[in-house]
Amino acid sequence: MTTDVKNMDQQSFLQSFLSAGCESIPAAFKKSALVAIWFVFLTFPLMVIKVNTIEKTVIWRWENIAYIATTVFFGSFVWRWLLARKELKKDDSKQETKVEAFLTRIQSTPFLKYSLLACIGIVAIIGPLKFVAFGGKFQLLDLYQTNVMISCLLYIVLGLGLNIVVGLAGLLDLGFVAFYAVGAYAYALCNMHWDIGFWYMLPIGAVLGAMLGLILGFPVLRLRGDYLAIVTLGFGEIIRLVLENWGDVTMGPSGISNISRPEFFGTKLGVIGSTSYMYYIMIGLLIFTIFCVNRLQNSRIGRAWLALREDEIACQAMGIDKMKTKLMAFSLGATWAGMAGVVFAAKTTFVNPASFTFWESAIILSIVVIGGMGSIRGVIAGAVILILVPEYLRDFAEFRMLLFGAIMVLVMVFRPQGLISAKRKIYEYKAKTASAGNE
Amino acid sequence: MEYFLELLFGGLTRGSIYALIALGYTMVYGIIELINFAHGEIYMIGAFTGLIVAGLLTMLGFPGYSILAIALICAVIWAAAYGYTIEKVAYKPLRGAPRLSPLISAIGMSIFLQNYVMLAQTSDFLPFPELVPEFEFMKGMGSMLSSSELVIVLATVSVCLGLTLFIKYTKLGKAMRATAQNRKMAMLVGINVDMVISATFIIGSSLAAVGGVLIASHIGQINYFIGFIAGIKAFTAAVLGGIGSIPGAMLGALVLGLTEAFATGYVSSDYEDVFAFALLVLILIFRPSGIMGKEKIQKV
Numbered sequence: 001m002t003t004d005v006k007n008m009d010q011q012s013f014l015q016s017f018l019s020a021g022c023e024s025i026p027a028a029f030k031k032s033a034l035v036a037i038w039f040v041f042l043t044f045p046l047m048v049i050k051v052n053t054i055e056k057t058v059i060w061r062w063e064n065i066a067y068i069a070t071t072v073f074f075g076s077f078v079w080r081w082l083l084a085r086k087e088l089k090k091d092d093s094k095q096e097t098k099v100e101a102f103l104t105r106i107q108s109t110p111f112l113k114y115s116l117l118a119c120i121g122i123v124a125i126i127g128p129l130k131f132v133a134f135g136g137k138f139q140l141l142d143l144y145q146t147n148v149m150i151s152c153l154l155y156i157v158l159g160l161g162l163n164i165v166v167g168l169a170g171l172l173d174l175g176f177v178a179f180y181a182v183g184a185y186a187y188a189l190c191n192m193h194w195d196i197g198f199w200y201m202l203p204i205g206a207v208l209g210a211m212l213g214l215i216l217g218f219p220v221l222r223l224r225g226d227y228l229a230i231v232t233l234g235f236g237e238i239i240r241l242v243l244e245n246w247g248d249v250t251m252g253p254s255g256i257s258n259i260s261r262p263e264f265f266g267t268k269l270g271v272i273g274s275t276s277y278m279y280y281i282m283i284g285l286l287i288f289t290i291f292c293v294n295r296l297q298n299s300r301i302g303r304a305w306l307a308l309r310e311d312e313i314a315c316q317a318m319g320i321d322k323m324k325t326k327l328m329a330f331s332l333g334a335t336w337a338g339m340a341g342v343v344f345a346a347k348t349t350f351v352n353p354a355s356f357t358f359w360e361s362a363i364i365l366s367i368v369v370i371g372g373m374g375s376i377r378g379v380i381a382g383a384v385i386l387i388l389v390p391e392y393l394r395d396f397a398e399f400r401m402l403l404f405g406a407i408m409v410l411v412m413v414f415r416p417q418g419l420i421s422a423k424r425k426i427y428e429y430k431a432k433t434a435s436a437g438n439e
Numbered sequence: 440m441e442y443f444l445e446l447l448f449g450g451l452t453r454g455s456i457y458a459l460i461a462l463g464y465t466m467v468y469g470i471i472e473l474i475n476f477a478h479g480e481i482y483m484i485g486a487f488t489g490l491i492v493a494g495l496l497t498m499l500g501f502p503g504y505s506i507l508a509i510a511l512i513c514a515v516i517w518a519a520a521y522g523y524t525i526e527k528v529a530y531k532p533l534r535g536a537p538r539l540s541p542l543i544s545a546i547g548m549s550i551f552l553q554n555y556v557m558l559a560q561t562s563d564f565l566p567f568p569e570l571v572p573e574f575e576f577m578k579g580m581g582s583m584l585s586s587s588e589l590v591i592v593l594a595t596v597s598v599c600l601g602l603t604l605f606i607k608y609t610k611l612g613k614a615m616r617a618t619a620q621n622r623k624m625a626m627l628v629g630i631n632v633d634m635v636i637s638a639t640f641i642i643g644s645s646l647a648a649v650g651g652v653l654i655a656s657h658i659g660q661i662n663y664f665i666g667f668i669a670g671i672k673a674f675t676a677a678v679l680g681g682i683g684s685i686p687g688a689m690l691g692a693l694v695l696g697l698t699e700a701f702a703t704g705y706v707s708s709d710y711e712d713v714f715a716f717a718l719l720v721l722i723l724i725f726r727p728s729g730i731m732g733k734e735k736i737q738k739v
Contacts, residue, residue, distance in 0.1 A: 042520050045513070046487060046559045051494030058495060083532065172539060174546075219724040225538045226474045230674060231723045234716040237671070241716075245709045358667070362550055369543050402554035408547025412540045413532045 017081050028077065036073040040065050082414055103377060103420065124283055146275050150347055152387045153282040154340050159367040159379040160289050161336030166365065167374035167422070168302060169329035170309025172229040174361050175216070175236025179209045179334040181243060181356035183341020188256040188351045189249075198262035198346050202339060209338020213331035221323055224312075236361055244353040255352025259345050278347050285343065289336060293376055301328055306374075359401065366404050370411045372418030381419050446704040447697070448584040448592075452657070454696025455595035459650030460673035461680070461688040462602065463522075463643025469619040469683035470639050471534070476545035477525055478647060479670020480552035483663060485518040485648025486655040487556060490567050497568060507570040507656075514648040521552075522644030523637055531633075549667075557663040570656040587657040594653060598646060599689050606685060611638060619683065668712065672699075675719040681732025690730060 019025045047068060050059040106112045158180065165173045183205040190196040190204070220231050243250045250256075261274040262281065296302050304325045307315040316322050345351050363386065371382020390400045411418065460482050467475045493510040501509070529548045533541040571587040606612040618625040618635045626632050655661045672695065680691025695715065702714045722729065 038520075038524075042517070042524055043559070045491045045517060046484070046556060049491050049495065050560065051491050051498075056498055058498060086532075170539070172542065219720070223723060223727065226472075226542060227678075227723050227727055229542060230474065230671075230678070231720050233671070234720045238713055238716045238720070241710065241713045245713075359550070362546060365543070365546070398558060399554075401550055402558060405547045405549070405551025405554060409529050409544050409551065412536075412544040412547065413529070416536060416540050 018077060028080070031080075032073050032076040035076045036069045039072040040069050043068050086414060104423065125280075143272055143275055146279050147347075148388065148391045150275070150279050150282050151391075152383055153279075153286050154344055154347075155364065155367060155387045156380055156383040157282075157286060157289050157336055157340045158364050159371065159383050160293050160376065161333045161340070162364050162368050163333075163374065163376070163379050164293065164296065164305075164336075165329050165333035166368050167372075167379075168297065168309065169305040169326065171326065171329060172225060173232045173330070173333070174229050174358070174365065175232035175234070175239070176333070176337060176364055177356045177358070177361040178216075178236040178239040179212055179337035180341045180344070180360070181239055181351075181353070182212050183209055183338035184345040184351045184356075185243060185250060185256070185341075186338075187342040187345040188259050191259050191345075192256055195260075197260070198342070201342050205338040205342035206335045207338075209334040209336070209341070210331040212338070213334030214327055216334070217327045217330035221326055233358065233361075236358060240353050240356050240358075243356070250353075253353060255350055255354075257350040259349045259351070261346055261349065275347075278343070282343060285339065290376060296332070297374075297376075301325065305329055309374075363404065366408050370407060370418055372420045372422060374422035375418070375420055378418050378420035378422065385419075442704070445584075446700045448588055449704075450697035450700030451693070452588040452591050452696070453699055454676075454693040455591050456650045456654045456669070457673045457676040457696055458595055458599065458689050458692035459646045460669060461677040461692045462599070462685060463647045464674050464677040465680075465682055465685060465688040466615070466639050466643050468677070469685075470615065470622075470636055471530070471541075472538070473530060473541050474545065474674065475530075475640075475643075476542075476670070477529070477548040477552055478643065479666035479668075479673070480549050480556075481518050481522055481525075481644045481666070482647040482651040482669055482673075483661070483666030484521055484552065484556060484651075485514040485644075486567070486651035486661045486665065487560060487565075487663075488517045488648070489514040489570075489652035489655060490565060490661060493568055493570060503570075510570060511649060511652050514652045515645045518644040518648030518651070519641040522640040525552075526637060526640045531636075549670075553663055553666065560663070562663060564660045564662045566660050567655040567658070569659065570652070585657075587653070591653045591657060594649065598649065602642070602646070603685065611635070615639060671719075672712075672715045675715050675722070678719065678727075678729055679722050681729030684729070684731045687729055687731035694730075 015025070019028045043064070047064040048061050050061065052058070106116055158176070161179075162173065162176050165171050165176070186205055186208050187196075187198070187201040190201055196204075216232065216235055220228055223231060244253050246252070262277060304315070304320045305328075307318065307320055308322065308325050308329075312322065315325075344355075348355075367382040367386050368379055369382075370386065371380070372378020386404070390397065460478065463478050463481070464475060467473060467478070489510040492513040493506050496506045496509060525548055529544045530541055533544055569587070571590045606616065614625070614630045614635045615638070617628070617630055618632055622632055625635070673692070676692035676695040677688045678691070679695055680687030680689065682688075695718065698718060699711065699714055703711045
């Protein structure tokens with residue numbers, strides 16, 4: 001029994017929604033009820049019972065049964081409906097979403113595109129500045145919000161770096177945070193021992209990142225998908241454990257503090273000035289990154305990466321040097337992580353191994369995957385959603401990682417190409433109409 | 440000499456736990472070519488369920504051995520239920536998708552489960568009661584081998600034996616081997632592949648739960664994060680022995696357990712996890728098919 005989801009009147013839509021995936025509405029209700037009962041059973045020990053073996057007490061949270069039952073009952077309808085829609089849509093997977101169509105229209109009209117960019121640019125630049133206007137003080141972003149924006153921009157840069165490795169070249173890297181850590185610790189150590197300033201360390205961090213990317217890339221050249229993921233995960237963990245345990249060099253779990261902030265042409269700025277300064281540095285870095293990634297994407301190496309992602313053996317058969325392409329992907333991705341690491345150390349003036357766990361890698365991976373693999377706009381959207389939104393919903397902070405995990409699963413099941421999928425450049429040729437004297 | 444024996448038995452114990460978890464990894468990979476990142480979390484959920492049941496029964500005044508038995512059974516039941524549900528929710532819809540999708544879904548599931556347990560229970564370390572009583576005849580062994588270590592090793596050996604016989608001689612075992620070899624052909628000869636895959640997840644999760652309860656009883660405390668490290672190490676063991684091969688998982692787990700025990704005993708105990716990860720990286724670079732695995736031919 002197939003139903004066309006689009007051409008429906010309201011009553012039938014409700015019918016098709018409720019009975020999706022089942023023979024009839026009563027059958028759907030029965031199925032949902034059974035699923036709800038199953039989940040109540042499943043979560044019973046963990047959600048309902050809380051045992052304290054020291055004090056010998058038990059807390060029974062019976063109300064959780066009601067929450068789970070109702071959520072799962074209604075959720076199962078939505079789940080089945082979405083799955084049924086996914087089956088129907090299987091053939092036209094190239095369909096654009098409304099958001100994508102909207103963005104494409106803006107980008108194709110130069111006037112709209114540049115005015116939008118100008119608006120974003122103006123808002124971004126006046127962000128942390130204080131104005132005296134309209135008879136009162138006016139500041140778009142205060143100190144706390146500027147910090148949040150710097151954090152978000154850092155994640156965008158990291159996401160774009162990982163995007164090169166995962167999105168463009170298709171190499172699943174779960175240890176990306178290792179390059180981030182190396183950049184941050186390099187600045188921290190050089191600053192602590194030899195008082196090297198931020199602006200000298202920025203390129204050094206980039207170079208270190210690139211070198212570490214090469215070192216990581218060499219041994220894993222032969223590995224495919226799953227194995228590559230695990231090895232990179234192992235590398236990431238090894239780096240973190242070495243940072244934690246090699247106390248003599250890296251100061252162990254207590255970390256390195258009092259890292260100096262970037263200087264403005266030789267003058268040291270206070271906290272507020274520094275934060276605004278870092279904000280502008282990050283905007284500059286972001287523009288640089290977007291520019292580079294965009295050019296890389298449309299270059300020879302970018303197309304080589306896309307070929308590598310689609311089919312490794314076929315790409316070799318076409319004459320693309322697999323080794324060089326993979327190594328370029330790793331080291332270029334790592335370069336940006338290294339630079340971001342230096343900025344991170346300067347921003348927080350304190351580094352310790354706990355900031356560079358696997359979960360950081362997972363968050364950056366989520367940004368790339370959920371935003372849209374291989375697409376710059378997607379990564380920016382992903383970072384904005386995954387970093388800014390939780391910041392403003394601070395009350396729900398403890399649910400943040402829970403939602404990350406759930407969103408990762410849901411996006412993979414229902415929309416594997418991400419929020420804003422990558423757009424290949426399409427050239428349209430319009431046929432020349434026959435006009436007098438032109439043939 | 441005594442120190443050596445102590446390390447040896449410690450290594451055997453570690454190896455046993457890794458084997459129980461690694462079997463789940465290797466069976467799932469053999470059947471659907473997916474690294475089930477969430478498997479470590481199943482082990483952790485088994486341990487938590489065991490803790491909850493054991494705590495409840497202790498307060499109700501049940502005798503010692505029955506607490507262990509009932510806690511094990513409950514942990515197995517619930518872990519199997521979680522394994523089955525995870526497969527249906529996160530992996531089944533992605534059966535035909537390119538390999539990256541189920542992998543990321545698995546990572547997402549792992550993160551979700553960790554935080555779910557952390558929120559549902561607590562983020563602190565929870566003390567786990569000693570469920571295995573000290574045996575009389577073990578008193579002479581001193582610090583070399585404790586009762587719970589003996590129970591762990593014996594339980595693992597019997598489980599592995601049972602599993603090998605199951606895979607070799609029962610109908611479902613044959614169906615699992617067939618599905619692992621070639622899923623489409625298995626469907627053609629009438630095997631219900633969905634049921635076989637679910638059964639694989641259930642068996643793997645049960646084994647992990649047994650391991651979770653026993654090792655938690657041995658170590659004395661659990662935390663929502665233990666699944667991550669145990670999962671990675673068990674995956675190392677599975678890959679070391681050759682992923683997809685059941686005897687390989689057992690062998691790899693043994694090798695890893697002994698290596699870790701001797702390395703931490705004789706070299707340094709700070710870098711305990713680094714040894715496991717380094718071993719994993721080396722194996723995957725130099726012999727990705729593992730000790731007992733076959734070289735996989737990649738076709739275009």
